[in-house]
Amino acid sequence: MLEQELVFEPTVAEPMLPEVFRIQRVKHESYDTFTLILEPSNGRESFPFKAGQFNMLYVYGVGEVPISISGDPNQPEMLVHTTRAVGTVTKAMSELKRGDVIGIRGPFGSSWPIQEAEHHDVVFVAGGIGLAPLRPALYEIIARREKYGRIVLLYGTRSPDDILYHDELEQWRARFDLEVYVTVDYADKSWRGNVGVVTNLIPKAPFDPQHTVALVCGPEVMMRFTAIEFLKRGVSPTSLYLTMERNMKCAIGFCGHCQLGGYFICKDGPVFTYEQMQTLLSLWEV
Amino acid sequence: MQSLDVILREQKIFEGLREEDHKLIAGCAFNTHFEANQYIFREGENADTFYIIRYGTVGLELRNPKGGIITVQTLREGDVLGWSWLFEPYRWTYDAHAISMVRAVALDGRCLRTKCDHDHTLGYELMRRFAHIMVERLQATRMQVLDLYA
Numbered sequence: 001m002l003e004q005e006l007v008f009e010p011t012v013a014e015p016m017l018p019e020v021f022r023i024q025r026v027k028h029e030s031y032d033t034f035t036l037i038l039e040p041s042n043g044r045e046s047f048p049f050k051a052g053q054f055n056m057l058y059v060y061g062v063g064e065v066p067i068s069i070s071g072d073p074n075q076p077e078m079l080v081h082t083t084r085a086v087g088t089v090t091k092a093m094s095e096l097k098r099g100d101v102i103g104i105r106g107p108f109g110s111s112w113p114i115q116e117a118e119h120h121d122v123v124f125v126a127g128g129i130g131l132a133p134l135r136p137a138l139y140e141i142i143a144r145r146e147k148y149g150r151i152v153l154l155y156g157t158r159s160p161d162d163i164l165y166h167d168e169l170e171q172w173r174a175r176f177d178l179e180v181y182v183t184v185d186y187a188d189k190s191w192r193g194n195v196g197v198v199t200n201l202i203p204k205a206p207f208d209p210q211h212t213v214a215l216v217c218g219p220e221v222m223m224r225f226t227a228i229e230f231l232k233r234g235v236s237p238t239s240l241y242l243t244m245e246r247n248m249k250c251a252i253g254f255c256g257h258c259q260l261g262g263y264f265i266c267k268d269g270p271v272f273t274y275e276q277m278q279t280l281l282s283l284w285e286v
Numbered sequence: 287m288q289s290l291d292v293i294l295r296e297q298k299i300f301e302g303l304r305e306e307d308h309k310l311i312a313g314c315a316f317n318t319h320f321e322a323n324q325y326i327f328r329e330g331e332n333a334d335t336f337y338i339i340r341y342g343t344v345g346l347e348l349r350n351p352k353g354g355i356i357t358v359q360t361l362r363e364g365d366v367l368g369w370s371w372l373f374e375p376y377r378w379t380y381d382a383h384a385i386s387m388v389r390a391v392a393l394d395g396r397c398l399r400t401k402c403d404h405d406h407t408l409g410y411e412l413m414r415r416f417a418h419i420m421v422e423r424l425q426a427t428r429m430q431v432l433d434l435y436a
Contacts, residue, residue: 127435128435129435162435185433185434185435186357187357189345189355192385193360194343194362195346195358196358196360196430197434199426200359204362204364221429221434
């Protein structure tokens with residue numbers, strides 16, 4: 001078993017060698033969150049990936065960080081990443097401009113269960129920047145809308161100023177075949193929407209628990225309480241998917257930085273079922 | 287048109303109560319509504335009523351020491367608004383603001399308190415159910431305090 005686990009099956013030709021991508025556009029989503037739209041600069045025409053996978057982004061001379069892909073898998077000619085400027089690398093990344101280059105390794109990891117969710121209601125629960133890794137799955141499911149039951153997006157964030165993808169959320173809200181509920185942790189009187197944590201939305205969200213696949217992304221505390229609410233409603237732990245974040249370094253399961261229990265988050269994840277994660281979810285990162 | 291008794295039986299907070307309890311609770315209830323932007327109650331006022339929202343959105347607001355008003359939670363259809371009627375000194379500890387037009391069933395807290403004092407089985411059941419709501423809201427508030435998305 002151990003021997004089998006150590007067999008490395010690369011999905012990327014040179015997984016440790018960054019490819020050069022050029023920044024085509026930088027979009028500022030909020031005061032600290034930005035989206036990079038990248039194009040390959042080495043003759044490659046597209047960057048196929050699955051919804052939920054991540055890349056290692058290398059800011060030359062500064063360092064490398066794992067970031068989920070947040071673009072549309074049906075538009076692989078464009079690579080999109082949304083991130084917050086919080087650490088040394090992402091702060092340097094936020095200062096990059098159109099025409100600058102960045103190194104990309106990937107795509108890595110497991111993906112959201114897009115096909116498994118067919119003929120089910122699909123509930124997305126995003127907390128904060130957790131909407132970014134879920135967006136590719138939303139694109140995929142919307143593109144094949146007829147194959148799914150109800151599609152519900154529950155999105156919680158800190159304040160109205162922190163809402164990501166504002167225009168796109170408005171477009172999704174305007175659709176009759178999507179139900180979008182946004183809540184913020186606090187707001188002033190100009191905000192007319194929901195206030196409260198995103199888990200508050202689950203008890204009344206319109207879905208059939210017996211035929212629902214839930215995709216959840218956000219801080220681990222939020223995911224833990226979200227899972228509790230889904231279980232209370234009768235959603236199976238095997239139909240509840242989470243995306244985990246740990247200190248990923250090599251991204252191919254060699255270095256062990258992101259090991260959590262018996263899993264390497266980079267290789268076995270980042271998308272897991274709740275059943276796989278339930279005993280590990282509350283462990284602090286070492 | 288549904289009677290108040292039927293409407294109240296459908297509310298989660300009253301599910302599974304004894305037949306006589308339903309009748310008793312309906313006897314303390316009346317329909318009410320609030321226009322958009324109207325304050326349902328304000329911090330410090332007497333808390334003699336609580337509400338079950340049937341339609342619309344209510345914002346629970348706190349006054350910021352710096353002068354502004356912060357909405358800390360919104361309540362919607364099916365939510366219970368107010369528990370200060372259960373506990374001395376029976377005063378509201380926040381403002382409740384109708385964000386949209388709100389229709390609700392109001393329950394006379396004094397009437398229910400008197401009935402609970404005489405019927406401890408009903409009193410215990412109501413206390414248990416309100417404690418559950420309070421625990422859920424406390425948990426939610428803790429998550430807000432954690433500032434998860436910072």
